[in-house]
Amino acid sequence: MHNVLSLPDRHIRRLAAMAALLLGLALLTGRAVSPAYAATDTAITVDGTSGGRTFDGVGAISGGGGNTRLLVDYPATQRSQILDYLFKPGYGAALQILKVEIGGDVNSTDGAEISHEHTKGSIDCDAGYEWWVMEQAKARNPDIKLFALAWGAPGWVGNGNFYSTDGITYLMDWLGCAHQHGLSIDYIGGLNEKTYNASFYQNLKSALVANGYTSTELVGGDETTWNIATGMKNSSALYNAVDVAGAHYPCTYQSAMTTCSSSADAQSLGKPIWASENGSENAETGAGPVARAINRGYLDAKMSAYINWPMLASDYQNLFFHDQGLITANQPWSGAYSVSRTAWSIAHTTQFTSPGWKYLDTASGYLGGDRANGSYVSYAAPDKSAWSTVFETMDATASQTVTLDVAGGLPGGTLHVWSTDLSQPGGATPRMVHTGDLTASGGTYSLTLDPGRVYTVTTTTGQGAGTTTPPSRNRLSMPYSDTFAGYGTGQEAKYFAAMNGAFQAAPCAGGRTGQCLRQTAPQKPIIWWYPASNAVQPYTIMGDIGWSNYTVSSDVLLEKSGSSAELLGRVGTQTKFSAGGMNAYHLRLSDTGAWSLLKTDTNGTNAWNWTTLAGGTVTAPGTGTWHKLSLTFQDSTITAKIDGNAVGAVTDTGFGAGLAGLGTAGYYPVEYSNFSVTHEPVSDLSGTYKIVSVSSGKVLTAYNGGTSDGTPVVQKADANSGSQQWKLAYTSAGYLTVTGVTSGKALDINAASTWPGAQLQLGTPGGSVSQQWLIAPAGSGTYTIESRSNGYKVDVYKAGTTDNTPIDQWFTNGSGNQRWKLVKVA
Incomplete structure (x- = not known):
């Protein structure tokens, strides 16, 4: 389920709904429809003598x-x-x-x-x-x-x-x-x-x-x-x-x-x-x-x-x-x-401001005296050489006019207006733009403010909005390896992100020359949040959330008796503050030779759930010597090896993909070297499928069987319709296109929108990253479908269960409404 606290801002949702209603009326009547709201006028005197902090x-x-x-x-x-x-x-x-x-x-x-x-x-x-x-x-x-x-x-x-x-x-x-x-x-x-x-x-x-x-x-x-x-x-x-x-x-x-x-x-x-x-x-x-x-x-x-x-x-x-x-x-x-x-x-x-400027209290307030219309705050340079007023109309439902008079030694002349349109949740991410300049008429400036926007009126110059074209998202390819030999002492390893503890490069022990990665935090720290003791052991993660079948391995050296090293795989969802756990598999080896293949999940409340899937004993590695740990994930089979010897194999369908990692079972030094992740065979998903929501049991469907660009995608009960069948085909980058059998149109994100909650639609196939998808195993025979464009997951809006519930994009949250079954039809 979507967390209600994280839903898109309700006021922008309201504006979007209003816009959709007006658009619908326009399409039905063939004429433009304007909202029938009275405009609010606000007169502002920007006075340099005003008090203010x-x-x-x-x-x-x-x-x-x-x-x-x-x-x-x-x-x-x-x-x-x-x-x-x-x-x-x-x-x-x-x-x-x-x-x-x-x-x-x-x-x-x-x-x-x-x-x-x-x-x-x-x-x-x-x-x-x-x-x-x-x-x-x-x-x-x-x-x-x-x-x-x-x-x-x-x-x-x-x-x-x-x-x-x-x-x-x-x-x-x-x-x-x-x-x-x-x-x-x-x-x-x-x-x-x-x-x-x-x-x-x-x-x-x-x-x-x-x-x-x-x-x-x-x-x-x-x-x-x-x-x-x-x-x-x-x-x-x-x-x-x-x-x-x-x-x-x-x-x-x-x-x-x-x-x-x-x-x-x-x-x-x-x-x-x-x-x-x-x-x-x-x-x-x-x-x-x-x-x-x-x-x-x-x-x-x-x-x-x-x-x-x-x-x-x-x-x-x-x-x-x-x-x-x-x-x-x-x-x-x-x-x-x-x-x-x-x-x-x-x-x-x-x-448009600098620390040390002054707020102008008499030129700050709520538009029309009502916070529902929006707000404005004015600032002036200490020497009164410049000033700016910032308006926001997030909750406004109609355009309104403001007039500005300048007094108290502040400059007049030409005023520059910049704006960002936040009223449209879909489409490309807006940027701040210079929308024009104001000149006074009879000593007064006038500006119309539209709903859902931020404006700045200013005497200053030199502003701008950078324009770059970032590269497209891509997979972190396998094989991936890092000996850790090339880092200076104290550095973190590339792509590794510590969740607890400290993992830093250090000179290798055990007769190995050069640098290794070492867990260097020597005792349990003063914790910030409230997790139980079993939630604060050191571990560091890296990789691609879509990695599914792979072998992860690393050499490890235990420096102290009573210590254990861990290798992590298929690391998935981690709870808030890590307090309630993390979806992952762990291979743990102690200095005594005791080993265990463990599973953690996110079902805990302020504590981690640990499940032992397998365990045993090998010759005690002791301390100061190097040993190799490896975990192989092949669909639902997990194989653990120590020093090249298979020590256990289990079947578990809980987690189908995720990152890799290294860890310890406590706050003590452990060293790592020769880390690697290699690819294992994965299922070929090419073919034609029904794509079925795990949370609702309903099928991804082109709305009303539509075949034109912009047709919304929804969920609907299975009717064996061609509008519910989708052809999956790989791109050269290893992503999948999802094309409607009836429509010949691609599953698409309008304007490559980065807005969570934007509804998916049909679009003419064109090779855009907004039409490419990473489909990764999510465990128990299910999959997640992730946009190459922005990393969001294909999602059933608010986990709805009724026909025609929109299919949208939403940030990764591990919920059932982001998991899908692929039912092959051809």
């Missing part, structure tokens, strides 16, 4: 869950383009604040980031990739503000208590590393979404001053409440320590963000208050909520910064939050990426 910026978070991990491995050209879209002024999102995770070797949502200090006093200032991200951001925008926050930390810190002297030392050591990288950190926090500790903040502030970080401001709270503000009000020591009060999701977590809130204590502090984490929205459908939140966060709650989580969707598709961010970049091997609507929602503020 200081604007601190709009930013995004790299981290809090490994969401930037795959960007590092992108080809240099596409990686640079993505970074430009994020940070380059006048080009894309133009972020003004970059908030990064201080890695702690622990899963902090959808992955773990490496700590700079696994053990006390042993500091590696090159560990992880956030240094590189900050350096790249600064290279593109030297004025960007840097903000750092910990989600978790190695277990040595305070013997598990972050709010300790060790915690202060740990943060000071991280700041020392930042200094080595030439990075000046503007803001630092305590511990993400944990009840604040007043004495810790006070001691941290003292340490900042004592160590020369007097320009680094302390952000307090980072909770989902404003308790920090009340604490600051009641304690002068805490008030003096904390420079900014920040709260998470003050516009309501995973919502339309129509209303934002802060406490009276927060608003009366006399210090900045921020939405220090907001967002958690789908990259496309979240654009409307984000546009509201940036404006309404100030209008409703006087928050002077908005920071979106996350910055990137650059993590694997099996992970829970893989669809969120300003840019989707989850295929480093192909270089494919997509710039989302949310990036342009943000650009409407960031490209």
Whole structure:
């Protein structure tokens, strides 16, 4: 089922439904139909003498869950383009604040980031990739503000208590590393979404001053409440320590963000208050909520910064939050990426303002005095040399007019208008465009605002919307191998994303020369979320979610007695924060020679379910010697080998495809070398089929037997109709085309839309990536059908069970309405 909190924004859905109704009437009557709504007029005086708080910026978070991990491995050209879209002024999102995770070797949502200090006093200032991200951001925008926050930390810190002297030392050591990288950190926090500790903040502030970080401001709270503000009000020591009060999701977590809130204590502090984490929205459908939140966060709650989580969707598709961010970049091997609507929602503020500008309260509010019409916020440069007003009309149902007068020493002259149309859920992703200029008539400017859009009216110049053509998505081909010999000590391996622990290159032991991959986190870290102990063992994953039949192997070396190494295969869906498990098979070997073939699934609640499929004993490998593990997946047969000898074979139909991985059964060092994934024979799916939904039992069907381009695709009871039969044929890239037998038309995504929920349709075959599909086994004789165009799955809308329920595209969620049976008819 679709999670109701993750559905496309209901207001844009409403606009889409209205548009469809009007289009239908037009087709029936042969004439255009206009909505009969009265326009709302709003008069605004943009006055430079207006009161208002200081604007601190709009930013995004790299981290809090490994969401930037795959960007590092992108080809240099596409990686640079993505970074430009994020940070380059006048080009894309133009972020003004970059908030990064201080890695702690622990899963902090959808992955773990490496700590700079696994053990006390042993500091590696090159560990992880956030240094590189900050350096790249600064290279593109030297004025960007840097903000750092910990989600978790190695277990040595305070013997598990972050709010300790060790915690202060740990943060000071991280700041020392930042200094080595030439990075000046503007803001630092305590511990993400944990009840604040007043004495810790006070001691941290003292340490900042004592160590020369007097320009680094302390952000307090980072909770989902404003308790920090009340604490600051009641304690002068805490008030003096904390420079900014920040709260998470003050516009309501995973919502339309129509209303934002802060406490009276927060608003009366006399210090900045921020939405220090907001967002958690789908990259496309979240654009409307984000546009509201940036404006309404100030209008409703006087928050002077908005920071979106996350910055990137650059993590694997099996992970829970893989669809969120300003840019989707989850295929480093192909270089494919997509710039989302949310990036342009943000650009409407960031490209036309700068931190340090002033809000103009008298030129900010709700259109026509009604939040249903939309909102507007005005900003001015401190010297009054420039100004901008940002409008959002997400909830409006009709066009409306605004008039602007300029006063208080602000410039007039020609005003430039930029707009992004978010009103249409289907079709190609819109971009911010320059729609024209305004000149005054009688000293007054007039502008018509259409529904479902973001507008900026500005005196500034230099804005733009980058235009690149990313490569098409493609399969990660097999065979794939990595000896791990070519990495510098401390580096992560290409395409590997740690979910817990830290997997870094290190000199090999056991008489092997060169470098190996090593699990380096020595003890259970301070965890951020709530999973049970069996959910936090170290593991790292890599590969293609569509890999089905393959052999994965790796040499392993156990360094300590009592330890075990793991090899993972067919790694699929992982639950939120990994708390409820992950679909995968594991081959585990201990130093005593005990081995087991294990299965984990996602049926747990805050704990992982482990099932032993097979087990036994081989000659004890002991420690300090190399041994080879391998798992072969051939349809429903899984064969485990140790040192080339088959030790067990089982039949299990649970999981049909997924990534590969490496792991340990605890926090101790294990080494890996000569990793490889080789292809095993797969079934040839060429032929003609009925495609049957697992959730409803109904068949993929061209609506009303239609044969023309644009005919919607729905589900319907099996009637043995030609409109329910589909010919599958392979492309040269290894994807499949799905062509209607009756229509001769291809299963297609209109305009290669990236909108989750866009209904599939028929289209004239043309070789487009929007007509190519990865059909991969999903277990128990079922399949998933994934678009080459965007990585979304073919899906029964809201898991409907009735005839004519639309067939849409939706991000991967592992649900039954994304699983299909192929019933061959020819």
